[in-house]
Amino acid sequence: MKKFKAFSLVEVLITALIVGIIAGISGKSILAIYADYQSSEQKYLLEISLLNTMAQIQKILQKAVFESIFLQDNTLEFLEKSNQWVNLGDYSLPCFSSLVARATMSNTLELAVLPLNQQFQERLNALCTLYSQPFELLFLYPNNSPRDYYTPKFRAKILSQNAYEIITQIPEFLINDASQTFFSKVYLLDSKRAHKKIVLKDNQLFLFSDKSYLLDDFIESMELERVEFGFKLTLCKEPKDLLCKSHIVLEESF
Structure with a gap:
């Protein structure tokens, strides 16, 4: 008859300890992977939100008089030209x-x-x-300021x-x-409606026209830079982990 040797208490305890350590490490790894996934997903959604806002602003500025555009104190101002x-x-x-x-x-x-x-x-x-x-x-003339x-x-x-x-x-x-x-x-120019503003206030981005429209929220900053043949707009979100996107929103026409 074949005899089986039982595990000693020490062996059982060592095995349980090893299994516990492996389980603990695996659990932490899973949590870390999940946290990374959540962070990546959140960043992706923020990027999509910023790109969508950029596209909205680009469409709005298509009717702007290029020479009238300026940004001061978180307010982007421009004149909207009319046509049919x-x-x-x-x-x-x-x-x-x-x-x-x-x-x-x-x-x-x-x-x-x-x-x-x-x-x-x-x-x-x-x-x-x-x-x-x-x-x-509206008459455009050389060397005028916006x-x-x-x-x-x-x-x-x-x-x-x-x-x-x-x-x-x-x-x-x-x-x-x-x-x-x-x-x-x-x-x-429609004298009553030509003056438009895009305003960053309390981390919310608004278009002020005949009415006010919310373009985006949780915006930390807005910058406008005149570059060769156009304007580059930069929007940033999330002050703790700043995410910024830049895009040429309007090109000068000749």
Whole structure:
């Protein structure tokens, strides 16, 4: 008959201790892996949130007058230009061209605009309701600071306009110096709604337009940098473990 040798108490205790140590190490490893997973998932969600906010701001700034953009005291300000697009056959054309071909001044200022498509100018005159709306005209001029465009000096009331020309009152910057009548760009502004702001307040990012809209929360900082041919926006989240994303949100057009 085969005899079996029992384990001694010491052997049982040593085995139990080894198993306990292995279980403890495994448990800590599992918890560490889970914590790393949670951290990675949270960082991923924050990155997606920041990229989504960047995309929103980029879309908002597509209508901005490039020269009017500035950031001060956590407030990004810009002027929104107006336009209207109409479909003509296979084309979608803007009703307003911001390019000035010629300017003459007497009691009023007459601007001949550079036609984007001469073939459709008459059709534009018939279809564009924009020409009958009460807009202001914003004049861009070299070496101005962005804040200059928020004053009446570089604006004028439009008296009449069509696809060929725009007639306005004489803007203030031309009254005392008619030699400045050369300028390359003008923009239509809705004087009541053109001034927009993106404001960072209490770690929340808002767009202030005709109403206020929440763009994102838990934003720690917002920076805007003028780079070659555009603006780079940087947003940061989470002050304890700062996560920042940068993107070119607007490119200068020529």
